[in-house]
Amino acid sequence: MTTRPAIVVLTGAGISRESGLATFRDADGIWARVRLEDVATPEAFARDPARVQAFYNARRAQIMDPQVAPNAAHLALADLERRWPGDFLLVTQNIDDLHERAGSRRLLHMHGELLRARCTICGATQRCIAPLEVTTACADCCRAGGLRPDVVWFGEMPLHMEPIGAALARCDLFVAIGTSGSVYPAAGFVAEVRGRARTVELNLEPSDGAALFDETHHGPATQIVPAFAARLLAGLVPSNE
Ligand code: BJW
Numbered sequence: 001m002t003t004r005p006a007i008v009v010l011t012g013a014g015i016s017r018e019s020g021l022a023t024f025r026d027a028d029g030i031w032a033r034v035r036l037e038d039v040a041t042p043e044a045f046a047r048d049p050a051r052v053q054a055f056y057n058a059r060r061a062q063i064m065d066p067q068v069a070p071n072a073a074h075l076a077l078a079d080l081e082r083r084w085p086g087d088f089l090l091v092t093q094n095i096d097d098l099h100e101r102a103g104s105r106r107l108l109h110m111h112g113e114l115l116r117a118r119c120t121i122c123g124a125t126q127r128c129i130a131p132l133e134v135t136t137a138c139a140d141c142c143r144a145g146g147l148r149p150d151v152v153w154f155g156e157m158p159l160h161m162e163p164i165g166a167a168l169a170r171c172d173l174f175v176a177i178g179t180s181g182s183v184y185p186a187a188g189f190v191a192e193v194r195g196r197a198r199t200v201e202l203n204l205e206p207s208d209g210a211a212l213f214d215e216t217h218h219g220p221a222t223q224i225v226p227a228f229a230a231r232l233l234a235g236l237v238p239s240n241e
Pocket of ligand 1: 011012013014015017018023024025026029040093094095111151152153154155156157158161177178179180181182183184185202203204205206207219220221222
């Protein structure tokens, strides 16, 4: 392997599961308890904003619980970013802040952030750690009742697609961690880079798109992510640089 391949890492809910946060599509996942059509679409918010706010208020309270902390997989990625000599970008579909708390800095939240709120009137975003009510006013435009969670629902455009597209276009190694590969556009990243970049899947079990990866490792993220990061730093993972 040459010394400075550019890496893009994509993470999904599986990386936070061992920190106590549920995934979406596993048997004990969020979509087994609540219909996504009732809480994760703009139509659901228009129909019943109080219900949608309550769903995200409960999840916000959960990530702020002192029991919920970054795990060994989050820490290994932050360490890899610090020590990697080449380009590195971490793209997460997760709305929790566990990557930041682990120390990741070159990080983009393509599905938004639970600890931010967005005004539906002026579009301004602000940090949000308190429960949101239907009537919570925006600090910037000060119109009543304009705030919603700053997250990306089905049918909405994911965030940061330009820098993510640019990083994918120049990466030599693409690593997907803890994602089922069932939600686009993130699910399409592997096909986008395949052939140009080496592709690696680290997941509890083979994802929907596992056949598209050059290399797969299956097991709990807290075990396979630190092991893979150590192999990368030791120069033992080939890339397409
Ligand atoms: C472990 C583990 C452990 C467990 N260790 N692993 C038909 C075809 C193609 C596309 C579409 C279509 N119809 C509609 C669409 C578009 C739609 C879409 O993809 N729908 C699909 C259902 C088909 N997408 C959109 O609407 C997106 N916007 C869009 O496309 O805009 C237009 C556009 C066009 C062109 C370019 C760009 C854009 C928006 C999608 C928004 C998704 N929002 C959510 C909610 C966010 C807020 C919130 O958190 O509440 O995002 S849905 C939910 O799914 C959440 C997640 O980020 C996302 C992905 O889930 P993830 O992370 O993969 O979790 P799981 O549960 O699915 O998988 C976990 C994995 O971990 C599993 O594999 C486990 O095995 C594993 N695991 N424990 C390691 N310990």
